[in-house]
Amino acid sequence: MKRLRIISFFVLLLLAFPLNASQEKQEVDVGEILFGHIGDSYGWHITEWNGSHIVIPLPCIVHSSTGWHLFMSSKLEHGHEYEGLFIAQEGRYEDKIVERGADGQLIRPFDISITKNVASLMFTAILLITLVLAAGRWYRKNDASEKAPGGFTGLMEMMIMMVNDDLIKPSIGEKEYRKYAPYLLTAFFFIFISNLLGIVPFFPGGANVTGNIAVTMVLALFTFAAVNIFANKHYWKEILWPDVPVFLKFPIPIMQIIELFGMIAKPFSLMVRLFANIMAGHAMILGLVSVIFVTVKLGPVINGSMTGITMLFGVFMDCLELLVAFIQAYVFTMLSAVFIGLSRQEEHHEHAVEDEKNKL
DSSP, X not given: OHHHHHHHHHHHHHHHSOOOXXXXXXXXXXXXXXXXXXXXXXXXXXXXXXXXXXXXXXXEEEEETTEEEEEEGGGGGGGOOBTTEEEOOSSTTTTSEEEEOTTSOEEOOEEOOXXXXXXXXXXXXXXXXXXXXXXXXXXXXXXXXXXXXXXXXXXXXXXXXXXXXXXXXXXXXXXXXXXXXXXXXXXXXXXXXXXXXXXXXXXXXXXXXXXXXXXXXXXXXHHHHHHHHSOOHHHHHHHHSOSSOGGGTSSSOHHHHXXXXXXXXXXXXXXXXXXXXXXXXXXXHHHHHHHHHHTGGGOHHHHHHHHHHHHHHHHHHHHHHHHHHHHHHHHHHHHHHHHHHHTTHHHHHHHHHHHHHHHO
């Protein structure tokens, strides 16, 4: 495993910073390197070879003032304009498809293009479906009560049972967890696979999917919907009419406002935690790699020593990101399960009281 991570790190160096004769003469723009990876793009950049960028073009789907447009992103490369559309190089809409209005101002059209992050998201979804169907195929052909699965299927069963039995069931409860297990398991594996692909330095990896706040916002909104749409009456009672002195909730709804802020804060914390941790991890690794090329002009001694130190820290950070990839998926799923369980908590208590009465 260590050898694999070291090889991957060297590949990252070669892909992110291609070595050529003109490289040493140019200033290394660390900000461009960092934001170029963290940000989204209309094409999937693979590498640079002999001064030429190797990019996989992606479909651009735009509705402008002249109607719908469908074309490949290669039409807009190198500042070219196509059907009145081009990519802004600076300003408010930098790196976005725009058109120029009658007054000369840039206008952002309705844009549903398949960008790099969208393409990676689709690839992750297809990969996840394939893995689940591949594991399910074994159970269709074998009797799990007589034969234990091994290999890939055994690994999938171990991870599914770990998340289901250690997270979902204790947090939501024996009688309710089955309703929410499909969503929570899907969220866990989607985040985990996306995080792993983000570490892989070559195509189809390297995209910053879970480090994009739009993606984490949608995931958090799904949890928000699961909590509030399917919550029981006791949950809403604690929000709209909590058990506190009357003067704290009427005529000025102080507690209701606090509870509503708490309701919004839960998905917000899920969104920011996942986004910030993944984005910071990618930025730290690329920042460390950039040190090698920033110190070139300081001489071979300083550059050589900094290269060795940077490589050691880079390998360490890359290995750490493997752990972070799992932890962030685990934490998101755990907190989502806890929030859902809290929306059903009183109901669980009533069922427990009823069970005790039945036993007596």
